[in-house]
Amino acid sequence: MANIHQVAMLAGVSVATVSRVLNQQETVTAKTRIKVEEAIKKLNYEPNLLGRNLRTSESRILLILIPSISNPFYTEIIKGIETTALSQHYNILLCETDSNPERENIYYDLVRKKMADGIISMDPAVNIETLIKLAQTHSIIQCSEYAEDSGIPYVTINNEEAAYRAVKHLVKLGHERIAIINSDEKFLYARQRLAGYKRALAEHGINPRDSYSLYTHQLGFDYGKQAMKKILKLEEKPTAVFAVSDLLAIGALKEINQSGLNVPDDIAVVGFDNIDFSNMTNPTLTTISQPMYKMGSIAAEMLIDKIKGKTVESITLDHELITRESTSG
Amino acid sequence: MANIHQVAMLAGVSVATVSRVLNQQETVTAKTRIKVEEAIKKLNYEPNLLGRNLRTSESRILLILIPSISNPFYTEIIKGIETTALSQHYNILLCETDSNPERENIYYDLVRKKMADGIISMDPAVNIETLIKLAQTHSIIQCSEYAEDSGIPYVTINNEEAAYRAVKHLVKLGHERIAIINSDEKFLYARQRLAGYKRALAEHGINPRDSYSLYTHQLGFDYGKQAMKKILKLEEKPTAVFAVSDLLAIGALKEINQSGLNVPDDIAVVGFDNIDFSNMTNPTLTTISQPMYKMGSIAAEMLIDKIKGKTVESITLDHELITRESTSG
DNA sequence: AACAGTTATGTAATCCATTACATTAATACC
DNA sequence: GGTATTAATGTAATGGATTACATAACTGTT
Numbered sequence: 001m002a003n004i005h006q007v008a009m010l011a012g013v014s015v016a017t018v019s020r021v022l023n024q025q026e027t028v029t030a031k032t033r034i035k036v037e038e039a040i041k042k043l044n045y046e047p048n049l050l051g052r053n054l055r056t057s058e059s060r061i062l063l064i065l066i067p068s069i070s071n072p073f074y075t076e077i078i079k080g081i082e083t084t085a086l087s088q089h090y091n092i093l094l095c096e097t098d099s100n101p102e103r104e105n106i107y108y109d110l111v112r113k114k115m116a117d118g119i120i121s122m123d124p125a126v127n128i129e130t131l132i133k134l135a136q137t138h139s140i141i142q143c144s145e146y147a148e149d150s151g152i153p154y155v156t157i158n159n160e161e162a163a164y165r166a167v168k169h170l171v172k173l174g175h176e177r178i179a180i181i182n183s184d185e186k187f188l189y190a191r192q193r194l195a196g197y198k199r200a201l202a203e204h205g206i207n208p209r210d211s212y213s214l215y216t217h218q219l220g221f222d223y224g225k226q227a228m229k230k231i232l233k234l235e236e237k238p239t240a241v242f243a244v245s246d247l248l249a250i251g252a253l254k255e256i257n258q259s260g261l262n263v264p265d266d267i268a269v270v271g272f273d274n275i276d277f278s279n280m281t282n283p284t285l286t287t288i289s290q291p292m293y294k295m296g297s298i299a300a301e302m303l304i305d306k307i308k309g310k311t312v313e314s315i316t317l318d319h320e321l322i323t324r325e326s327t328s329g
Numbered sequence: 330m331a332n333i334h335q336v337a338m339l340a341g342v343s344v345a346t347v348s349r350v351l352n353q354q355e356t357v358t359a360k361t362r363i364k365v366e367e368a369i370k371k372l373n374y375e376p377n378l379l380g381r382n383l384r385t386s387e388s389r390i391l392l393i394l395i396p397s398i399s400n401p402f403y404t405e406i407i408k409g410i411e412t413t414a415l416s417q418h419y420n421i422l423l424c425e426t427d428s429n430p431e432r433e434n435i436y437y438d439l440v441r442k443k444m445a446d447g448i449i450s451m452d453p454a455v456n457i458e459t460l461i462k463l464a465q466t467h468s469i470i471q472c473s474e475y476a477e478d479s480g481i482p483y484v485t486i487n488n489e490e491a492a493y494r495a496v497k498h499l500v501k502l503g504h505e506r507i508a509i510i511n512s513d514e515k516f517l518y519a520r521q522r523l524a525g526y527k528r529a530l531a532e533h534g535i536n537p538r539d540s541y542s543l544y545t546h547q548l549g550f551d552y553g554k555q556a557m558k559k560i561l562k563l564e565e566k567p568t569a570v571f572a573v574s575d576l577l578a579i580g581a582l583k584e585i586n587q588s589g590l591n592v593p594d595d596i597a598v599v600g601f602d603n604i605d606f607s608n609m610t611n612p613t614l615t616t617i618s619q620p621m622y623k624m625g626s627i628a629a630e631m632l633i634d635k636i637k638g639k640t641v642e643s644i645t646l647d648h649e650l651i652t653r654e655s656t657s658g
Numbered sequence: 659a660a661c662a663g664t665t666a667t668g669t670a671a672t673c674c675a676t677t678a679c680a681t682t683a684a685t686a687c688c
Numbered sequence: 689g690g691t692a693t694t695a696a697t698g699t700a701a702t703g704g705a706t707t708a709c710a711t712a713a714c715t716g717t718t
Contacts, residue, residue: 003673003674003675004674004675004676005674005675013697013698014697014698014699015674015675015676015698015699016676016677016697016698016699016700017696017697017698018675019675019676019677020676020677020696020697022675022676023676027695027696027697028696028697029695029696029697032696032697046438046441046442046443047442047674047675048383048442048443048673048674048675049439049442049443049444049674049675050379050382050383050386050388050443050444050673050674050675051383051673051674051675051676051703052674052675052676053379053444053675054377054379054380054383054673054674054675054676054702054703054704054705055674055675055676055677055702055703056675056676056703057379057703059379061422064423069404069407069408070401070404070405070408070605072399072401075398075399075404076399078398078423078425079398079399079425082423082424082425086432086435091422091424091436091439091444092422092423093390093420093421093422093423094393094407094411094421094422094423095411095420096407096408096411103415106415107420109375110378110420112375113375113376113377113378114375114377114378114379114704115378115379115382115420221605221608221609250609251609253611254609254611257611276399276550277606277609279550280550280579280580280583280606280610281609281610281611282582282583282586282610282611332703332704332705333704333705333706334704334705342667342668343667343668343669344668344669344704344705344706345667345668345669345670345706345707346666346667346668347705348705348706348707349666349667349706349707351705351706352706356665356666356667357666357667358665358666358667361666361667376704376705377703377704377705378704378705379703379704379705380673380703380704380705380706381704381705381706382673382705383672383673383674383675383703383704383705383706384672384673384704384705384706384707385673385705385706386673443674
């Protein structure tokens with residue numbers, strides 16, 4: 001495999017000139033450029049990025065930390081990240097952390113060791129102290145889940161308000177016994193969405209009952225199903241359920257269906273995220289739409305700006321309530 | 330940020346010795362090693378991978394080409410790839426090609442330019458000539474979709490046999506009017522699955538009807554829905570549908586449900602892949618289970634072996650018929 | 659103590675491209 | 689034509705590690 005020296009030799013110029021041609025600098029004569037380009041073609045030369053990146057101290061690789069690639073919520077964000085990254089000549093290295101600190105550390109090392117230029121973290125279970133420390137020396141953005149006052153810029157939505165709207169929608173439909181399937185309260189979004197849920201209830205003089213607050217370990221389908229199973233065992237069942245993720249909601253939906261009850265007639269269901277599948281279920285799912293693609297795209301832009309040394313501000317994006325069959329008759 | 334020279338200086342040794350400590354070579358005295366390790370700690374030194382990789386001519390990055398990250402079939406494979414890659418100190422760079430040759434080329438350049446050590450391609454729409462040419466100089470494995478006699482090693486399942494079993498299952502249940510929702514016949518897997526479908530019919534003396542063969546552009550939900558819409562307009566509707574992907578099947582399911590018909594009583598449905606969602610639908614989906622995680626894991630192993638210069642053989646993995654509600658009453 | 663044989667450490671080349679600075683060539687102007 | 693500018697090209701240092709080969713420091717033996 002040819003290197004820049006051989007190209008220079010064949011073209012009868014110096015390596016500097018070849019490099020200039022490679023980097024589209026304007027100070028090269030047309031005829032010199034042509035000579036060089038011919039040599040490049042003849043030798044089938046491809047510049048070695050390891051050499052270039054070593055010299056310029058960049059890798060043009062962005063690290064994406066997600067807890068699980070199985071959740072379509074994240075894959076949609078990734079699409080946004082990738083498209084934006086690509087347009088600025090960055091590539092994305094995918095890291096499914098499984099919320100496992102060891103795995104996370106392997107990936108942190110990549111940025112410490114200059115193999116990645118920055119990180120977009122979407123893992124709610126991330127060890128935030130480690131992340132904050134790393135952020136002092138490297139470029140990091142949080143996406144979706146974030147830590148307040150950590151100094152790490154983030155892009156997210158207003159979770160409290162979104163949950164408020166979702167639950168308010170149920171209240172308006174006449175529901176008073178509304179359960180929530182939440183995830184672990186150690187996560188900020190879980191606390192925020194719970195707050196929104198409670199605010200909507202309070203506003204209409206409904207007292208939240210403890211038995212209507214369910215917590216799951218993860219956001220998956222099975223967890224939603226299990227939670228719903230518990231709910232269905234209650235003496236006085238709720239007439240509506242708000243789940244903090246579509247996967248949970250779809251699990252709940254399935255459990256309700258299997259128990260012979262009907263959605264939305266017996267129990268209405270609202271989800272959160274608006275993943276593609278929320279429109280494929282039977283019945284389709286009412287949910288809060290997060291601008292996932294945009295979130296990813298903005299996160300990528302923020303990160304690239306940060307890498308370039310600009311100061312970046314955190315952003316809160318709009319959400320939207322999508323009304324579908326699971327709440328309307 | 331410190332480099333190996335500064336560490337050597339502080340420890341009072343040469344860079345070679347530091348490098349030896351870094352790479353766990355046994356020829357270093359205990360006391361020298363300790364001196365070096367202390368210097369490393371004191372300076373907070375992290376070896377620069379760009380430097381190392383330039384020297385050793387490797388990047389320890391594997392490229393994963395998938396058509397769409399939205400299809401859970403691929404994300405499950407990716408899990409297998411990532412876990413195996415990680416265990417061998419490789420990282421994965423994710424490339425959603427959207428079956429767009431331009432995008433694909435951007436990523437090919439990464440391996441041409443030494444920023445990636447090899448490629449696992451899962452894109453059925455890949456330009457196979459380009460891939461074959463690239464495979465002459467670089468390590469490439471195909472996963473799931475492949476090209477016969479291309480010389481590129483692959484890991485896949487027996488598509489013909491799998492489709493045969495799926496359709497045979499329907500025949501055994503008494504169905505005679507069985508439609509197939511296939512994807513474009515330019516894909517090998519589409520031709521193979523069609524062949525399996527036809528073989529199962531032929532074996533029971535059923536003549537395939539043209540009106541029962543539908544083709545879609547992509548494997549998504551909407552495409553399945555559209556195809557099913559056409560099927561439902563037929564004079565003589567089929568009593569069963571075999572879709573070559575779960576997403577298509579779920580789309581079909583939705584369309585049948587919406588039309589007021591019942592699955593499986595009016596029309597039975599069989600999918601292909603066994604993605605997680607196939608068990609979340611209502612009714613749950615009978616499908617062919619592909620060993621996605623294992624496929625990914627093996628593909629990664631094959632690729633790493635190939636990178637190391639070993640010769641690798643193509644592998645065909647087992648599949649399984651998963652019977653669920655969409656075919657049984 | 660002297661020498662051979664090991665073992666540990668050091669020196670310097672190498673991987674490949676970028677770029678500050680030096681030099682040469684080309685153009686402008688009197 | 690000769691000098692002053694400007695534009696094009698070249699030289700060589702640089703980024704940070706690895707490693708073949710050279711050398712120094714031991715260990716063991718007589």
